[in-house]
Structures are given as structure tokens and as C-alpha cells.
Amino acid sequence: MRCPFCQNEDTQVKDSRPSDDKSAIRRRRYCPACGARFTTFERVQLRELTVLKKNGRRVPFERNKLERSLDIALRKRPVELDRIERMINGIVRRLESMGESDIDSETIGKLVMEGLESLDQVAYVRYASVYRNFREASDFEKFLGKMTGVEEDEGFVED
Structure with missing residues (x-):
């Protein structure tokens, strides 16, 4: 997943859990290049x-x-x-x-x-x-x- 701040392609998943309604996976990510944290959602x-x-x-x-x-x-x-x-x-x-x-x-x-x-x-x-x-x-x-x-x-x- 590309970092939305610095465009680095090597980000790390720090935490994964289902969303409240169980329709998606919520992932907290970290970019080692710029130190930014962001959230992504994975849906079927x-x-x-x-x-x-x-x-x-x-x-x-x-x-x-x-x-x-x-x-x-x-x-x-x-x-x-x-x-x-x-x-x-x-x-x-x-x-x-x-x-x-x-x-x-x-x-x-x-x-x-x-x-x-x-x-x-x-x-x-x-x-x-x-x-x-x-x-x-x-x-x-x-x-x-x-x-x-x-x-x-x-x-x-x-x-």
C-alpha cells in the first residue's frame, strides 16, 4: 500500500480488525519513510x-x-x-x-x-x-x- 503522504510503496500494517459492521477490514498502517500513520479499509x-x-x-x-x-x-x-x-x-x-x-x-x-x-x-x-x-x-x-x-x-x- 502506497503512503498517501510521501508516496513510499513500502508501508507496514500495525493493526488489523474488522469494522463495526463486519463488512470490511480496518488496517492501521505506518510508513517507515516519513513516519506517517494512516488507515485503510479492505472490502469484499x-x-x-x-x-x-x-x-x-x-x-x-x-x-x-x-x-x-x-x-x-x-x-x-x-x-x-x-x-x-x-x-x-x-x-x-x-x-x-x-x-x-x-x-x-x-x-x-x-x-x-x-x-x-x-x-x-x-x-x-x-x-x-x-x-x-x-x-x-x-x-x-x-x-x-x-x-x-x-x-x-x-x-x-x-x-
Whole structure:
């Protein structure tokens, strides 16, 4: 493993243990060249996944991209990191177990929406606003109306 600080290729593993959810091996490493310490994670990858974009492009699936989009949706929300990690692991496992190497981006988006709906309602709406390309405040109103069971034509009642 290459040192992220000095790029030395000869690093040493000082400690290995399973992650909290047992889905990865956490390794503490030490670089003898610069003295830096860092952590790496080793995960099982069942298959190489390719994402089919709406425009027809094919790109490799990147777990980090999924993590970043969830970080944005969950920014400043009171959700524990281990719950987020479990959700990400669950999505990746579902994608890998579908039996297909090519997964369309819409499928990934739906899985994220399902996970966020049960995890945090505000993050769910944030993610939906980007995923469904909300352009106006009325798009939020319609979405929230469907989410809460309030029909569009009923309007909002002020207290």
C-alpha cells in the first residue's frame, strides 16, 4: 500500500480488525519513510459494477461517489455515521447481488431514495430535489404533498 503522504510503496500494517459492521477490514498502517500513520479499509467486492448513465455513457461504479452524495444530503443532520455506513453497505450489496454487471443510474437513485426515506426525512427531500431535478418551489410542494399524503389542490392551512 502506497503512503498517501510521501508516496513510499513500502508501508507496514500495525493493526488489523474488522469494522463495526463486519463488512470490511480496518488496517492501521505506518510508513517507515516519513513516519506517517494512516488507515485503510479492505472490502469484499462481489463483481465489477458499471453504471449506465441516462445519456448512454458507461462509467465504473464508485462507492466514494455514493458516499459523497449521501454526505451532501445528510449534511448537518443528526444521523450516526454507522447508520449511514450500514445504508451504503446495504445499497452496494443489493447492487452486487442483482446478478447484473451493468446497473442503470435510475436503479441506484431509487435505492438511495428508499434508504434515505427511512433514515432521515430532510435528507430524503434534499436528495430528491437533485435526483428528480426540482426547478421551482412548487416542485417541493408537490413532492412534500405526496410524501405527507396531502393532495395538491387541498392547499396549505395556516394556524
